[in-house]
Amino acid sequence: MIEIKNLRYKYPDNHEALKGVSFTLHSGEKAALVGANGSGKSTLLLHLAGAVEIQSGKILCNDQEGQETLRKHVGLVFQESDDQLLMPSVLEDTAFNLIASGMNIKQAHEIAERILSSLGISHLRDRPPHKLSGGEKRLVTFAGVLASSPDVIALDEPTAGLDPRARRRVINFLRESDKTILLASHDLDMTLDICSRAIIISDGRVSAEGTLPELFMNKELLEANGLELPLRYSYAL
Numbered sequence: 183m184i185e186i187k188n189l190r191y192k193y194p195d196n197h198e199a200l201k202g203v204s205f206t207l208h209s210g211e212k213a214a215l216v217g218a219n220g221s222g223k224s225t226l227l228l229h230l231a232g233a234v235e236i237q238s239g240k241i242l243c244n245d246q247e248g249q250e251t252l253r254k255h256v257g258l259v260f261q262e263s264d265d266q267l268l269m270p271s272v273l274e275d276t277a278f279n280l281i282a283s284g285m286n287i288k289q290a291h292e293i294a295e296r297i298l299s300s301l302g303i304s305h306l307r308d309r310p311p312h313k314l315s316g317g318e319k320r321l322v323t324f325a326g327v328l329a330s331s332p333d334v335i336a337l338d339e340p341t342a343g344l345d346p347r348a349r350r351r352v353i354n355f356l357r358e359s360d361k362t363i364l365l366a367s368h369d370l371d372m373t374l375d376i377c378s379r380a381i382i383i384s385d386g387r388v389s390a391e392g393t394l395p396e397l398f399m400n401k402e403l404l405e406a407n408g409l410e411l412p413l414r415y416s417y418a419l
């Protein structure tokens with residue numbers, strides 16, 4: 183279980199991106215984090231993955247605090263894939279965390295190959311990650327996070343730039359997963375396919391929480407948060 187308690191964060195230029203965020207993510211739960219551009223989603227996910235030092239407030243992961251605990255339990259698919267792709271080939275990149283945690287290379291590469299295949303990107307295995315297209319890079323970062331099998335998977339716009347088939351593969355993966363998932367996205371149709379609950383973040387604060395249908399049927403709330411009704415709801419009306 184993840185408990186975020188009154189989390190505040192100021193960037194070095196003094197811009198206050200998080201202004202007291204609190205919510206709980208239960209084990210096995212799949213929640214969407216939605217909100218307008220600049221509302222604080224990526225900043226929050228960086229905290230959750232232990233990539234940023236907490237300035238004020240707390241994040242508890244199974245009752246434990248600390249960046250190390252978060253790094254161990256939470257895997258983040260970054261919004262900017264380039265921040266996450268470090269190795270000379272896709273296969274090595276996908277296997278990187280497994281090898282870093284002590285697994286032998288052969289076994290790590292087998293796991294990596296299996297994940298690349300299930301995401302339909304085996305053909306990229308020997309390519310240098312930084313030379314891939316935007317969508318390909320995103321799938322490779324997703325593969326790397328899946329390979330290390332964290333308890334909690336946080337995803338920052340995982341389907342941005344993906345073609346429909348790749349988008350569907352990512353959605354199916356997340357739907358079928360038994361992990362705890364926090365999914366930040368502007369793709370509200372995808373969040374409906376995967377998540378049972380949503381947390382709406384607005385100007386660094388949680389402005390609403392509830393089941394997806396509940397929130398998506400509230401027109402004023404959507405408008406106030408720069409969100410649009412998912413397509414399937416507009417068709418239903």
Ligand SMILES: Nc1ncnc2c1ncn2[C@@H]1O[C@H](COP(=O)(O)OP(=O)(O)OP(=O)(O)O)[C@@H](O)[C@H]1O
Binds near residue numbers: 217219221224226
């Ligand atoms: N490195 C930085 N230095 C200063 N301010 C920043 C920095 N990164 C982000 N911010 C600011 O912090 C706020 C939150 O940014 P964040 O990237 O978390 O938003 P977001 O909800 O992920 O937006 P988007 O939907 O565009 O990805 C924004 O106002 C942004 O301008």
Ligand SMILES: [Mg+2]
Binds near residue numbers: 223224261338
């Ligand atoms: Mg963002």
